[in-house]
Amino acid sequence: MDLRYSEQDEIFRAELGAWLDEAVPAHGKPPSKADWPARRAYDTGWQRKLFDAGYAGINWPKEFGGRDASLTEQLVYYEEIARAGAPYIGVNFVGMLHGGPTLIAEGTPEQKANHVPFILRGEQVWCQGFSEPGAGSDLAALSTRAVRDGDDYVVNGHKIWCSFAQAADYGELLVRTNPDEKHAGISWLILPMDAPGLDIRPLPTLVGEGEFSEVFLEDVRVPVANRVGEENDGWRVTNVTLRFERGTAFASEMYQLREFLAELVGVAKRVTRHDATAWDDAALRREVGHISAELDALWAMVKLSVCQSTQTGVPGLGGSAIKLFYSELYQRISELAVRVLGRAGLSREDVAGLPSEHFLARAMQSLSLSIAAGTSQIQRNIVSERILGMPKEKR
Amino acid sequence: MDFQLTEDQQALQSGVRSFCDGRIPVEQLPEIVEQGGFDRDLWREVAEMGVFALRVPEDDGGVGLGAADAVLVFAELGRRLVPGPTIWTHLAAGRIEGADTGDVVVGGLDLIGEQRDVILVEYLDSLDTLMVLREDGVYQIDPRTLKAEPVAVPLDPLTPLHHVAELPLGDRIGDAADATRIWFDGGAIAAAQLLGIAESTLELATQYALTREQFGRIIGGFQAVKHILADMFVRQEVARAAVYAAGATIDDPVVGDVARAVSSAKLVAGDAAMKNSRACIQVHGGMGYTWEVPAHYFLKRTWVLESVFGTGEEHEMRIADLVSVGR
Ligand SMILES: Cc1cc2nc3c(=O)[nH]c(=O)nc-3n(C[C@H](O)[C@H](O)[C@H](O)COP(=O)(O)OP(=O)(O)OC[C@H]3O[C@@H](n4cnc5c(N)ncnc54)[C@H](O)[C@@H]3O)c2cc1C
Numbered sequence: 271m272d273l274r275y276s277e278q279d280e281i282f283r284a285e286l287g288a289w290l291d292e293a294v295p296a297h298g299k300p301p302s303k304a305d306w307p308a309r310r311a312y313d314t315g316w317q318r319k320l321f322d323a324g325y326a327g328i329n330w331p332k333e334f335g336g337r338d339a340s341l342t343e344q345l346v347y348y349e350e351i352a353r354a355g356a357p358y359i360g361v362n363f364v365g366m367l368h369g370g371p372t373l374i375a376e377g378t379p380e381q382k383a384n385h386v387p388f389i390l391r392g393e394q395v396w397c398q399g400f401s402e403p404g405a406g407s408d409l410a411a412l413s414t415r416a417v418r419d420g421d422d423y424v425v426n427g428h429k430i431w432c433s434f435a436q437a438a439d440y441g442e443l444l445v446r447t448n449p450d451e452k453h454a455g456i457s458w459l460i461l462p463m464d465a466p467g468l469d470i471r472p473l474p475t476l477v478g479e480g481e482f483s484e485v486f487l488e489d490v491r492v493p494v495a496n497r498v499g500e501e502n503d504g505w506r507v508t509n510v511t512l513r514f515e516r517g518t519a520f521a522s523e524m525y526q527l528r529e530f531l532a533e534l535v536g537v538a539k540r541v542t543r544h545d546a547t548a549w550d551d552a553a554l555r556r557e558v559g560h561i562s563a564e565l566d567a568l569w570a571m572v573k574l575s576v577c578q579s580t581q582t583g584v585p586g587l588g589g590s591a592i593k594l595f596y597s598e599l600y601q602r603i604s605e606l607a608v609r610v611l612g613r614a615g616l617s618r619e620d621v622a623g624l625p626s627e628h629f630l631a632r633a634m635q636s637l638s639l640s641i642a643a644g645t646s647q648i649q650r651n652i653v654s655e656r657i658l659g660m661p662k663e664k665r
Numbered sequence: 666m667d668f669q670l671t672e673d674q675q676a677l678q679s680g681v682r683s684f685c686d687g688r689i690p691v692e693q694l695p696e697i698v699e700q701g702g703f704d705r706d707l708w709r710e711v712a713e714m715g716v717f718a719l720r721v722p723e724d725d726g727g728v729g730l731g732a733a734d735a736v737l738v739f740a741e742l743g744r745r746l747v748p749g750p751t752i753w754t755h756l757a758a759g760r761i762e763g764a765d766t767g768d769v770v771v772g773g774l775d776l777i778g779e780q781r782d783v784i785l786v787e788y789l790d791s792l793d794t795l796m797v798l799r800e801d802g803v804y805q806i807d808p809r810t811l812k813a814e815p816v817a818v819p820l821d822p823l824t825p826l827h828h829v830a831e832l833p834l835g836d837r838i839g840d841a842a843d844a845t846r847i848w849f850d851g852g853a854i855a856a857a858q859l860l861g862i863a864e865s866t867l868e869l870a871t872q873y874a875l876t877r878e879q880f881g882r883i884i885g886g887f888q889a890v891k892h893i894l895a896d897m898f899v900r901q902e903v904a905r906a907a908v909y910a911a912g913a914t915i916d917d918p919v920v921g922d923v924a925r926a927v928s929s930a931k932l933v934a935g936d937a938a939m940k941n942s943r944a945c946i947q948v949h950g951g952m953g954y955t956w957e958v959p960a961h962y963f964l965k966r967t968w969v970l971e972s973v974f975g976t977g978e979e980h981e982m983r984i985a986d987l988v989s990v991g992r
Contacts, residue, residue: 271674271733273913273920275666342666535988549989552982559981562988563907563929570668570906577668591899650895651888658871658894661886 273573275342282339283346289323290354297357303479310395310437313360317392327366327390329518334374334382335390341576348518348572352526361434365389365396367519369442372458376499376507381460385440397438399429399461399485400508407648409444410453410505410665414487416445422491423447423459428484431642435470435483438463443492448502453665458504460496467491477634519643521572524596527565527603530632531558534607537624541612548610557606564599571595590649597639597646604633668909670737677730678737684714685745691869691959694746698822702748703791712767716742716751721759732850733912736857740908743861746966748823750788752854752973756847757796760838761805769793772808774832776800777848779979780972787969789813789827797832798848803839806832821965852927852974853911856934859970860904862963863937866945867897869960873949884948893948897941904930904937925987928980935977938967 275283297316301308320326321335328347330336339347350356359366370389373382388394405412414427425445432441441461448455463470467490475481499507535558538549548554575588607629608615614624615633640646654660670678688710689697697704711717719735721727735755742751753773754764763769772792774784776799786795789808797804813827839847871894874885884890911930914921942964946953953960971977 271670271909271913272667272917273910274917275920279666345666531988532991539989555985555989556978556981558988559928559983559985560932560977562984563932563980564903566910566925566929567903567907567933570910571903573666573668574906574909577666588902591902594895594899595903647892650892653895653898654885654891657898658867658891660871660874660891660894661883663888 275346279340279342279346282343283350286325286347286350287354289325290350290356293319293323294354294356300357303477303481306436306480310361313357313362314392314395316357316360317362317366317390321391326392327370330370330390331374334370334386341579344518345521345573345576348521349525351522352529355526355529356522358523361395361437362389362392363519364398364434364438364442365394368398369396369440372442372498372507372510375510376458378495378498380495381498385460394440395434395438397432397435397441397463399432399435399441399443401431402428403430407645409508410456412444412446412456414443414445415449416447416457416459416492418447418494419491421494423457423494423497425459425461425487425490425492427487429487430473430484431482432470432485433482435463435485436472436480441485444504444508447504451502453505455502456504456508457501458498458507459492460498461490461492462496465490465492476637477631518572518576520593520596524565524568524572527568527600528562530607531562531565531603533625534558534603534610534629537607537629538610541610541614541624543612548612554606554610561599561603561606564595568592568596568599590644590652593639593644594646594649594653597636600632600636600639604629604636608633668913674734674737677734678741681714681716681738681741682744684710685741685747689745689747691745691865694823694959694962695957697748701790702823702825703788704748707747708749708767708770711742711747711749711751717754717758717767718765719755719758721765725759725765727759727765731912732853732915733909735850736853736860736908736912739854739857740861740864743858743966743970744865745861746823746962750792752851752858753796755854756851757794760803760843761794761796763793771796773797773851775848775851775973777844778973778975780976784829784832785816785826786811786813786829787824787826789815790825795835796838797835798844798851800844801841802837803844803847804835805838806835821962821969823962823966824969848974849923849927850915852931852980853908853915855970855974856904856908856911856927856930859931859934859938859967860901860908862967862970863897863901863904863934863941866938866941866960866963867894867901869963870894870897870941870945870948873952877950890948893944897944900937900940904934907933922987922992925984925992928975928983928987931975932977932980932984935967935971938963939971942967 301312327336328339328344332338402412416423416425443459443461445457446455447457467488469486471484472480473484539547541548614621614626617626620626651663655662715728718727719730723729750772754771757771758765761771764771770793772788773796792808795806795808811829813829816826819826874890877884907930911926914923914926945960952958
């Protein structure tokens, strides 16, 4: 049980840190969330810089151009990315964390060649077309239908909540290829987002910004060659992907919460309540102390989980516990941040020199954490059933 | 960095676990209560396992292990509520002669933590000596010289108490830095016991949920119960990570701030033990409210452990002070 980074890890940290300290300020400030072309350019531009510097695909195998860093180097990477305030993975999220890894694990040589290197260089943006109006938590109930016609599938259906769909070149598309089966009737397709018959309609989030879209598919032809895995084996292929999502996908964001808490403390020392600062309130300080303890515990949990996955090669079920804890903790911090702002938190833009924009954006975005990628209720089902052995819910 | 248990640590953990499971199964707790909480034979066996000499260097006849090993051992003792002043005797080993072998039973008083006006000594009748932590140093007091009144009904039936109206200063056996170091070690070890409680209460609740039937099905099939259990699991894992990190940080302070790591662990593990003990009672329904079902012992021990080496609230304040200066 040893927490000390090796000399090699520290050398890696120093190199990466030095590079980030130059590259991050040089990349400038992120564009408006409403401007998708600019967002795409900003996020993929950063991905390209990571690639050129040898830091893209930190956990990807070397043969696919990744760095294949040791797990402890990956931890260093997440810490340094957070410390330096590097751009968020953004529109590269699905490609780097789902699409790419799935193709690496399950794709044909041709599929790999057509996509993997491009994703890594920031030249291909992916989105995820899994959820449907009638299939959210119960994803396997999806009904978007794909029917074989020669060398193509003809796809009809309606996807929803597709993050980055407006910026994406390809989508991971789950379709029903056998209507008589549930889990065993699903296939996984690579969907070109410019295919005729696709209609992408943005769906504003409660933040008020474009994040996800609805995608309508009408007689969209997708080559059979775009199928990943066997026909009707898509559920298994999907689970390869989802496991990554519940692992370390948000590690940098987790580590970054410490900076957020420090920022919150800074604001608490400036704002006043009656004739004292908010920080003079012992109850507030206690709450900060409590959250800080939990943040440290969260990071220790990530380290423990990452070290344990050296044995299994994939993030384990513990990922569900981390996601549950992280979502709730993030929501509590941002709730506290809004309280510290007081009336200044009624403005979406900075007011009276206080960081309203940033704090409120976080407070609103944090609400999605317990919903996206498996709601907290679903995570509790997973923990109680698969770890504690309780009877399973209806599938 | 390898934050997993080494093979030796796994062996140590499972060794202590099987001893505890065999020697003090949960069903036997009421019997130990009958004996007044302290059992000499059990104490000797615990000593023979090396629990007290664990961190005494091998050259001095100890086991020569570190805090990371100690937290594993004490989590196991916590899981089975092993009675007696185990933490204090472990902390005194190497400092007070005879503590390492368990021949001298060392009790203790924490006067560094915020509450100093009510002096309650645990296990006084069984103590050979008393170690007192004050901010300015470590002191030793002969318990036989104390004017002490037994507390008629202690909250935790496994932790007998005496009320001491006036505490003499005692002999100084260590300086302020020693006192601080012991206090943080004690915090990590108490946190480990709290982790053990978080674990065993989840275990008890899980077993019950898989056997008790209502409405024609086991109650573990009800989602409201499943989700209580899932939350217990999360708290247990959060506490585990924090406690292991505190142990590893004490052993190698280069990796972090001992004060911060121990405060976090004590706070988070205290939370986990408190909430899991309560949840364990809830999952047992009416049985949980009885004396017969051992769930209540865990909650009561949690209250005891919560009161030493800094309460949750004290650690909240301490961490806030560290955060405030950017530590
Ligand atoms: C910001 C954001 C981004 C997203 N991005 C994508 C994306 O890119 N691609 C994509 O495919 N999807 C995406 N999603 C969709 C996301 O995966 C779903 O929203 C999620 O799985 C929940 O499905 P639902 O919205 O249909 O809610 P429902 O499943 O209808 O759930 C409603 C409520 O019922 C509860 N519930 C449902 N079933 C159970 C059960 N068995 N036990 C207990 N409680 C239950 C849920 O916890 C929830 O509280 C995104 C969602 C968000 C919020």
